[in-house]
Amino acid sequence: MSWWAAAKCRGMPLTDTAPQHRWAVLVPLLALGIVALYFVMRLEIETLPRRFAFVPQEWNSAWQALQREPLRLLSDAPWLVRRLLVPALGASVLVAGPLHLATAVFFLWIFGDNVEARLGVVRFVILWLAAALVAAWVHVYLHRGGVHPVVGATGAIAGVLGAYLVLFRRAHVRVLGLVEAPCWLAFVAFFVLQLRPVQQALGWVGLLDGIDVRAHGASLVAGVVLTPLLLLGRRAPQPAKR
Numbered sequence: 001m002s003w004w005a006a007a008k009c010r011g012m013p014l015t016d017t018a019p020q021h022r023w024a025v026l027v028p029l030l031a032l033g034i035v036a037l038y039f040v041m042r043l044e045i046e047t048l049p050r051r052f053a054f055v056p057q058e059w060n061s062a063w064q065a066l067q068r069e070p071l072r073l074l075s076d077a078p079w080l081v082r083r084l085l086v087p088a089l090g091a092s093v094l095v096a097g098p099l100h101l102a103t104a105v106f107f108l109w110i111f112g113d114n115v116e117a118r119l120g121v122v123r124f125v126i127l128w129l130a131a132a133l134v135a136a137w138v139h140v141y142l143h144r145g146g147v148h149p150v151v152g153a154t155g156a157i158a159g160v161l162g163a164y165l166v167l168f169r170r171a172h173v174r175v176l177g178l179v180e181a182p183c184w185l186a187f188v189a190f191f192v193l194q195l196r197p198v199q200q201a202l203g204w205v206g207l208l209d210g211i212d213v214r215a216h217g218a219s220l221v222a223g224v225v226l227t228p229l230l231l232l233g234r235r236a237p238q239p240a241k242r
Contacts, residue, residue, distance in 0.1 A: 016110055016183060018168040024113035026121050030128075031105050031112075034093050034153055038101050041094060049149035053094055054087030054136055056146030063140070085133075092132035094151035096210050103193055104153040107161065110173075111183075115163045123230040127223060131159020134222040138215040148209045154194060155211035155219050161187050162223025163230075191216060 041048050062083035095101045116124040135155030140146075164171075164183065172180040192198060194213040211219075 015174050016114065016168075016171050017174060017180070018111075018114040018164075018171040018183075024116050026124055027108060027112040027116050030093070031108050034095065034105055034108070035101065037093055038095055049094065049151060052086065052090030053149040053151050054091050054140070055149050056140045056143045059084065059087060059136070059140045060144045088133050088136035089129060091136060091150055091152040091211075092128065092156040093153055095153050096151050100151075100154070100210065103190070104157055107154075107186075107190055108157050110186075111164045112157070112160050114168060114171075115160050118167050118234075119163070119227075119230055120234065123234065127159060127163055127226060127230060128156050130226055131162075131219045131222050132156040134159070135211050135215045135219040138218040139212045142212050142214060143209075146209060150209045150211060152211035152215075154190075155215055158190075158194075158216040158219040159223035159226075161190065162220035163227040164223075165220075166224055166227040187220075 066080070066084070095104050115127070119127065132152065132155060135152055135158065136150070139150060139152070139155070165187070168183065171183045173183050173186045174180050191213060194210065194216045196210075196213070
């Protein structure tokens, strides 16, 4: 068993039964990066989210400008990256508060490594970026006039959970090493935590907003739809020796 699989299993109240693989490289780095960025963001809470997350009103204005001038998609790539891509992708590694951080890292830690091991690093990155963009677009569509920066690591993670459902739909989660339940029950809990009343009760919103639960659902669907395409030409890796 790899160091990552061992670290994942030790002392965790919730683990999964999907096969472990040796080469989950990106997920641990991503999880640690989200933690580090959270603490950096807390030092610059007034400025950093507006620079690297998206504000629905501004994102929607940029999208409308692109619709009026579609050729800008080809002629002004830096503008496209700066106004649309960077905010959406920046939001995908930021969280709103301690409990939001714990939820994001916990679900990424438990389920993300299996998805990366099956898809490989490059395909996992494509999945992450696509899920982040879908979550951002749907959130902006639902909240065009929003003026608070939106942080959405869980929006991208929902896409990873969608991929997990495709790849390991028969997997179970093990609670406290004793009780097993279908993995989708854990995902239901994940989505309950994304409901706005729950987010407000937990203090996830205020100066920052979380991704709308419906955008999480769209991201999960994107993960379900995209994963079979990402598997094309990909051989199943061998499970790590225990």
